[in-house]
Amino acid sequence: xDTTELIQRVRRVELKTRxxxxxxxxxxxxxxxxxxxxxxxxxxxxxHGDEIRTIDWNVTARMGHPYVKVFEEERELTVFLLLDVSGxxxxxxxxxxxxxxxxxxxxxxxxxxxxxxxxVGAILFSDRIERFIPPKKGRSHVLRIIREIIEIDPEGKGxxxxxxxxxxxSAMKKRTISFLISDFRDEDFEQTLKQAxxxxxxxxLRVEDPIDRTLPNVGWLPLQDPETSQIRWMQxxxxxxxxxxxxxxxxxxEALKSLFVRSGVDQAVLMTDQPYxxxxxxxxxxxx
Numbered sequence: 001x002d003t004t005e006l007i008q009r010v011r012r013v014e015l016k017t018r019x020x021x022x023x024x025x026x027x028x029x030x031x032x033x034x035x036x037x038x039x040x041x042x043x044x045x046x047x048h049g050d051e052i053r054t055i056d057w058n059v060t061a062r063m064g065h066p067y068v069k070v071f072e073e074e075r076e077l078t079v080f081l082l083l084d085v086s087g088x089x090x091x092x093x094x095x096x097x098x099x100x101x102x103x104x105x106x107x108x109x110x111x112x113x114x115x116x117x118x119x120v121g122a123i124l125f126s127d128r129i130e131r132f133i134p135p136k137k138g139r140s141h142v143l144r145i146i147r148e149i150i151e152i153d154p155e156g157k158g159x160x161x162x163x164x165x166x167x168x169x170s171a172m173k174k175r176t177i178s179f180l181i182s183d184f185r186d187e188d189f190e191q192t193l194k195q196a197x198x199x200x201x202x203x204x205l206r207v208e209d210p211i212d213r214t215l216p217n218v219g220w221l222p223l224q225d226p227e228t229s230q231i232r233w234m235q236x237x238x239x240x241x242x243x244x245x246x247x248x249x250x251x252x253x254e255a256l257k258s259l260f261v262r263s264g265v266d267q268a269v270l271m272t273d274q275p276y277x278x279x280x281x282x283x284x285x286x287x288x
Contacts, residue, residue: 006147006150006151009150010143010146010147010150013103013104013107013146013150014107014111014143014146016104016107017107017108017111018107018111020108020277021108022111022115033079033201033287043056043059043067043068043069044068045065045066045067045068046060046065046066046067046068047068050068051068054068054069055067055068055069056068056069077116077118077119077176077177078118078119078120078121078172078174078176078177079109079110079113079118079120079135079177079178079179080120080121080122080123080135080168080176080177080179080200081106081109081110081122081123081145081178081179081181082122082123082125082165082168082178082179082180082181082182083102083106083122083123083124083149083181083182084102084125084126084159084161084164084181084182084183084184085102085124085125085130085149086125086126086127086154086156086157086158086159086185086226086227087154087158087225087226087227088159088183088185088225088226088227089102089182089183089207090226091209091226092209092272093209093210093211093272093273094209094210094272094273095272095273096272097272098183098207098209098272099149100272101207101270101272102149102207103146103149103150104276105179105181105205105207105270105280106122106145106179106181107142107146108276108280109179110146111142113177114137114138114139114142117137118137118177119135119136119137120135120136120141120142120145121133121134121135121136121176122145123164123167123168123171124148124152124154125160125161125163125164125167126154126155126156126157126159126160127156127157127158127160127163128155128156128160128163129163129164129167130152130154130155130156131148131152132167132171133145133148135176157226157227157228157229158227158228159182159186159227161180161182161184161186161189161192161193162189162191162192162193165192165193165195165196166192168196169192169195169196169199175200177200177201178196178200178201178202178203179203179204180196180202180203180204180205180265181205181207182204182205182206183206183207183212184206184256185227190259190262193259193260193265194262194263194264197263197264197265198264202265203265203266203267203268203283204260204265204266204267204268205267205268205270206256206267206268206269206270207270207271207272208269208270208271208272209271209272210271210272210273213246213249213250214242214245214246215236215242215245215246216236217236217237217242218236218237219235219236219237220233220234220235220236220237221233221234221235266283266286266287268280268282268283
């Protein structure tokens, strides 16, 4: 991809997602993800209805009548994106690929964080750490993250969520708001997921494509595993084959839901062929 095309793609993503962030998600993001605590703001005279415990007795004694302490939420947060760029996320059968959906979700979250003056960082991972982007503030930094997602040609094709979480835990000692965005085509990451969920405010965003759940009825269909390059032919005209595939995916989905509950991690499912505004709004509402 040449530089001009890359800049154009980054700009298109910014125009689409920043508008959504500014119009729709700014208030919901603020209420869903709280600051670190309450910080002293100022003293003011006592008013009827103020709580007694907020009275500042030192100022009251000095001024000769009641004054209270006013506190405001400490808003500055660090938002961290853990982004799966493995081979399975390069696929898509309808409106966009999973990678394109991950890019848009990342941009919406990053611009929402930017609007609240929060820092944003990211890890792009496959079966290894492809990129680590330390948290910073500002539009140019958000655009850098978007550019990296669009431009990256991963060295690895597989998925290692546990390794990505371990790297994240090692790098980020202070508590963050973190989003793990993946199709979760991996196993054996429960232990590190629980560790990350305890130390950070972790949210799982699961991206899915329709073919993940339902095979089309088109006869013999070659399905290539994008992470191993193995090709498997399936007779999709067979109801039994389609049912077996759908059942396996349902069992996988239930297992993931159970895993997130056990780990204390909120989750939402986003489809490549559907708008993502409503699922994100519902997620924010649950947390607000």
